[in-house]
Amino acid sequence: MIAFDLRCVEHHIFEAWFKDREAYEDQREKGLISCPVCGSTEVEKILSPVAIKKSSSASASSAKPAAGAGDGAEVQEGFLKAMEKIYKTVLENSEDVGTRFASEALKIHYGAAEARSIRGVTTDEEEKMLQEEGVQFTKIPVPAKMVKKEEIN
Numbered sequence: 001m002i003a004f005d006l007r008c009v010e011h012h013i014f015e016a017w018f019k020d021r022e023a024y025e026d027q028r029e030k031g032l033i034s035c036p037v038c039g040s041t042e043v044e045k046i047l048s049p050v051a052i053k054k055s056s057s058a059s060a061s062s063a064k065p066a067a068g069a070g071d072g073a074e075v076q077e078g079f080l081k082a083m084e085k086i087y088k089t090v091l092e093n094s095e096d097v098g099t100r101f102a103s104e105a106l107k108i109h110y111g112a113a114e115a116r117s118i119r120g121v122t123t124d125e126e127e128k129m130l131q132e133e134g135v136q137f138t139k140i141p142v143p144a145k146m147v148k149k150e151e152i153n
């Protein structure tokens, strides 16, 4: 499961959950995703939070979301808590490079910058570029309210 912040043609912003990125692309192409405010199916993903972890640290191992499929409210609640935990771990252990994420990630990848854990945001185009360059990065599913909180700070 992954959460995306989406925006419709009328600029309404809403959060939606998908099994994975492919599920989002598939549903969007088929017009299955509609804006909860105006019902438009012309939606696009807005900047998504991403992170690169320098090395595996012990603190992250306990923050994995519960495995297994389920659709109950309890499962969803537990999943959101796990996501918040991962997000907090990332915040505490990485440098925020904001919209410079793609360029910083490339510098680290090619040894032009110090190897370190960074986080930031990318556009779809930047993500594709990073993938083509073979840069390993992680999507961070962040509750929308926490994204907004961080943007204000």
Ligand SMILES: [Zn+2]
Residues within 6 Å of the ligand: 008, 009, 010, 011, 012, 035, 036, 037, 038, 039, 040
């Ligand atoms: Zn709308």
